[in-house]
Amino acid sequence: MLHVRAKERMQSGELPTYAPSSSYAGRGSTITCALCDAPILPTDVELELEFVAQGADRKVIRLHSRCESVWNEERLRLHNRP
Numbered sequence: 263m264l265h266v267r268a269k270e271r272m273q274s275g276e277l278p279t280y281a282p283s284s285s286y287a288g289r290g291s292t293i294t295c296a297l298c299d300a301p302i303l304p305t306d307v308e309l310e311l312e313f314v315a316q317g318a319d320r321k322v323i324r325l326h327s328r329c330e331s332v333w334n335e336e337r338l339r340l341h342n343r344p
């Protein structure tokens with residue numbers, strides 16, 4: 263399930279837990295999605311998120327638009343935890 267995977271990947275550090283500095287939406291370039299590991303097909307919307315953490319390298323992840331929503335949801339849930 264994608265929600266569980268999003269949580270796991272944030273815990274392992276594969277996916278960031280903070281908001282991107284910028285994001286671009288475009289047609290899928292068949293690159294592998296950072297969440298579901300399926301290729302983002304030209305018929306899908308691909309989101310390219312750019313993260314610039316302080317003292318860290320620039321990081322770019324690419325996700326299906328639907329996977330970005332799942333990641334975003336889980337990310338916000340993580341921050342809202344008491």
Ligand SMILES: [Zn+2]
Nearest residue numbers: 295298326329
């Ligand atoms: Zn995906």
